[in-house]
Amino acid sequence: MRHLYAFLLAAVVSGAASAQAYRPDFDPSKLKGPAKGPANEVLVLGSPHISYFPKTFDPATLRGIEDRLAGWRPDAISIEALSGAQCDHIRRYPFRYQDTIKSYCWDPAPAQAATGLDVPAATAEADKLLKAWPANPTAGQRRRLAAVFLAGGERASAVVQWLRLPQAERRAGDGLDDGLVELLDKLKDRRDESYLLAARLAARLGHERLYPMDDHTADSMSEDEKAWGDAIMKAWTNPASEKRRRQGDALQAKLGTPEGVLAMYRAYNAPEEMRLAFQGDWGAALEEPSPQRFGRQYVGYWETRNLRMAGNIRDVMGLKPGMKMLVVVGASHKGYLEAYLHQMHDVRVVDTGPLLR
Numbered sequence: 001m002r003h004l005y006a007f008l009l010a011a012v013v014s015g016a017a018s019a020q021a022y023r024p025d026f027d028p029s030k031l032k033g034p035a036k037g038p039a040n041e042v043l044v045l046g047s048p049h050i051s052y053f054p055k056t057f058d059p060a061t062l063r064g065i066e067d068r069l070a071g072w073r074p075d076a077i078s079i080e081a082l083s084g085a086q087c088d089h090i091r092r093y094p095f096r097y098q099d100t101i102k103s104y105c106w107d108p109a110p111a112q113a114a115t116g117l118d119v120p121a122a123t124a125e126a127d128k129l130l131k132a133w134p135a136n137p138t139a140g141q142r143r144r145l146a147a148v149f150l151a152g153g154e155r156a157s158a159v160v161q162w163l164r165l166p167q168a169e170r171r172a173g174d175g176l177d178d179g180l181v182e183l184l185d186k187l188k189d190r191r192d193e194s195y196l197l198a199a200r201l202a203a204r205l206g207h208e209r210l211y212p213m214d215d216h217t218a219d220s221m222s223e224d225e226k227a228w229g230d231a232i233m234k235a236w237t238n239p240a241s242e243k244r245r246r247q248g249d250a251l252q253a254k255l256g257t258p259e260g261v262l263a264m265y266r267a268y269n270a271p272e273e274m275r276l277a278f279q280g281d282w283g284a285a286l287e288e289p290s291p292q293r294f295g296r297q298y299v300g301y302w303e304t305r306n307l308r309m310a311g312n313i314r315d316v317m318g319l320k321p322g323m324k325m326l327v328v329v330g331a332s333h334k335g336y337l338e339a340y341l342h343q344m345h346d347v348r349v350v351d352t353g354p355l356l357r
Helices: 002-021 059-072 084-090 094-104 109-115 119-131 139-151 155-164 178-187 193-205 225-236 239-252 258-268 271-280 282-286 294-319 331-342
Strands: 040-047 076-079 324-330 347-349
Touching: 040 258, 040 294, 040 331, 059 193, 059 258, 059 324, 076 193, 076 294, 084 094, 084 119, 109 119, 109 139, 109 178, 119 139, 139 155, 139 178, 155 178, 155 193, 193 324, 225 282, 225 294, 239 258, 239 271, 239 282, 271 282, 271 331, 282 294, 294 324, 294 331, 324 331, 331 347
Parallel strands: 040 324, 040 347, 076 324
Antiparallel strands: none
8 A cells, every 4th residue: 555655646746847847849939920021010118007197297298208109100009998899798797897897997878879879889880980991081080980989988099089180170070979079178188198198199190099908807806805905915015016116106206307207118118127026016926825825816817817918919910910019008017918929920029128218
């Protein structure tokens, strides 16, 4: 019996060691193509969330970073936002996504009332309009597309159309009522990088829309929310997190000038930032000791979310091979998105360093 036990133990130990040592031989990142023709290029700009900036922040100081991004001339711009289609989907499962809907999904009912289109119909209508979009659309066509985007839950793309209109043409009509006009006027100045940076840049470059690529389908409620939250907060209490917080505070203190804004973006896109973020956040959560393994649940959610975000970005590039795509996303996502996108055969990840110097 002792011999059988020893044999089984050796087999288990050998299997565990083998699993740890095994590396798949197939590595997509080393099989880049195509041999001829332009590859897809993606530049992931890690951004601070402007909603957390002090009230004294002047959006005009973003023009320096906007100028540099405009010089790269992306063909498409993707943002950290949920698509109207995903919000429409998760609204069907409120038992799981109640908090997600409240935090990330705008209710398109006012736009539906104005246009007569629900989210699926508006999504199809926007696609139809864009496929037949003229080189020089009228103001009425832009107002109509803005209204359709709003009905489809695509607020940032509606703002792009709004910004492309002359000031005198930013008025009700063609599906926009007075309430939607008021909404668009507020959104264009919303303290959010998707509007103050991405939407303005898209309008400046002559784009017709933005591409929301965030994903919250991995969201779920823990059976013990308090215990889960306490465990994660405890894991986050560490020297790396404190160092990152101090550095962020110092950078925010210099936001009064375009140079200060550029300095913040340089810091948030430096390799050291991602390493420090991992040490203080997901690396710490991996070792969180609760019996329920709350930290590993959190890391699983985070990796799943980023994988799906990367998939959404790749999906857009597949529509028009050879494009240059800018991704404006919270800085904590940058390292993960670059690593996942680097695995794609037809994607070249562009270094933000030279652009931000």
